[in-house]
Amino acid sequence: MKIKNILLLGIASLLGVSYAVAAIDNSAEEVAWVVGDQPIWKSEIEEAYQSMLYEKVPINGDPYCVIPEQLAIEKLYLHQAELDTIEVSESMVQQQVDQTINNYIAQLGTQEKVEQMFNKPLPAIREYLRDMIANRSRVQQVQHSLVKGVKATPADVRRYFDKLPEDSIPYVPRKVEVQILTAAPAIPREEIENVKARLRDFADRVNRGESDFSTLAVLYSEDPGSARRGGELGFSGRAQFVPEFTAVAFNLNDKNKVSKIVETEYGYHIIQLIEKRGDRVNVRHILLRPRVAEKDLEEAVVRLDSLHKDLVKNNIPFEEAVAAISHDKDTRNNRGLMVNTNMQSNNYNTSRFEMSELPQEIAKVVNDMQPGDISDAFIMKDPKTSQDIVALVKLTNRIEGHRANMADDYQQIKEMYEQSQQAAILKKWLEKKIAETYTRIEDGWRDCEFTHKGWIKASAN
Incomplete structure (x- = not known):
């Protein structure tokens, strides 16, 4: 079951963005909080704050209240991970470390600039990232364990939707379903x-x-x-x-x-x-990349335009034309129907796309089409290879932008319901943990409106 940003209160963001800060010697540092037997250093809070500013991560409230509470919550999850003897895959951690460093090098241009940003050599950066990513994995595993029992029935989803205030019902942008037929001219x-x-x-x-x-x-x-x-x-x-x-x-x-x-x-x-x-x-x-000759592209456009006439006259079903001549094997084996592979999308692994999720050339063509329309032939970049190819598209379905409803958006509403249930479980678990755990908040760090109750009461014991 996927957990989408539920009640981490920024922990995942902190773990993701605080890669850009250097660890320092805390031996003479000022303690801001103590959670159990774990201190939260003022320097940790400052580092996280600077990192969030660097990454332009929004902070909802006073950072000197929000960030230490996030770090304290992380320590509660990590303590539970120790009790549950949760382990992480070293190969997975190393792969993510490599990927993170590769991303920083891509952003900054060279390894030397990454080392300057961290103010430490690459081996030390790797060790720092290893701990950060391993901790993030442990937190996520604890959360999954806590919410794995959440199941949604259609009746649950219906009751949830019926009780949603109107201003809480999300607006769903226009979605389309598109079939595509492609021709890739031979390269000389x-x-x-x-x-x-x-x-x-x-x-x-x-x-x-x-x-x-x-x-x-x-x-x-x-x-x-x-x-x-x-x-x-x-x-x-x-x-x-x-x-x-x-x-x-x-x-x-x-x-x-x-x-x-x-x-x-x-x-x-x-x-x-x-x-x-x-x-x-x-x-x-x-x-x-070898280039397709301009004349070959033009010839392919002429061929597909001729095919377009037969398709419009219904001489040939679009699906049969796809099976017979389409170049892309993935869509060819799916009757031409495109599948959304954007893992961040609510439409992931379905045939539905928001207009912004389509390749730009296809979105431009589809924008003014009606369901059942077949486009003229056009040239586009193959999303996989960036080679020029020629395409025809058929608009199979279009759902105009609207407030979410059960008929068209059941899956999205179901995910909203599951996330609300997961959030409630984690909130209840955290507040119970806070009540059970020794916490001390030093003067100067208490005057806050915390997201969770019990921090101040615990610190007074």
Whole structure:
């Protein structure tokens, strides 16, 4: 069961954003709170505050009240994790550490800038992040354990919805369901050979010591995410790459040599090893994509426009045309129906999209269509490969923006109900824990309207 931001009171945000602050020696620091036998240092609160400002995380209230209460709640969850002997997967933690560091390098441009931000070398940053991410996982596991019994029946959801005040019923933006048929013109052999020749030249120059791989990546790689970092991808596990790339990257041993050319669905690559660490590897790559010829795109547009006429006349069902000629195997095997793969969306893994969740070219075409309409052929970027392709789309269904209702938005209302039940369980558990746990809040930190009752009473014991 998913828990979406329920009653963590910012703990997850704090754990996520406080990566950007450096740990310091607390031996001579001022204590603000004590929870059980665990101190909360004034420096911890300041670090969290500065980090939230850096990440532009909203703080609902006085930060010197909100943040220490968040840290105190975290300590209650972590204490419960110890009682429950909750363990975390070291490989999962290390993978998230790598991913976090990779993200910071992507944002700041170089490892050196990340070290400057943390004011510590990379190994120390890794250890700091390891503790932070492990603690976050423990908190989440405790929460899951507490709320795992929440089940929603249709009757529960109906009663919940009927009692919702009108101003609490969410507005649901317009949603659409779209079928797509795509054509990917063949890339000329000459263009592919030109791309390979350029990559072989790059590899030869690096192998001879005439050029630096990272400089060539900055200048020429067509992977925008890694090019500005000299092609560096950061420490990654095998599952994080496509199989063809993994097979080569994990078999590299000589840091001074460049791999042979690797073909993947994204284009053609050359790879250089930076470092191996257990079952993870850090490599650089240069990606070049062969281009579809303009005349071939134009010919594909003409072909699909001809098909469009037959589709509009109902000479050929759209689904049959998709099965016969569509290029994208995922939608082809789904009768052309697109599936929402945005994991942050309420529509995840369904056929429904808000307009902002569609590829821009499709959203523009679909915007003025009516259900049942089939578009003219248009050129778009393949979301997977960024190659130019030609497409037809059919608008299967459109639900206009509206206040949520049981008929159209049952799943969303069901999730709202489950989250409200989960929040109530966690709130009750936390307030019981607060009442049972020794807490001392020092002078200067008490004059607050806390989210939970019992902190001040506990500190007076």
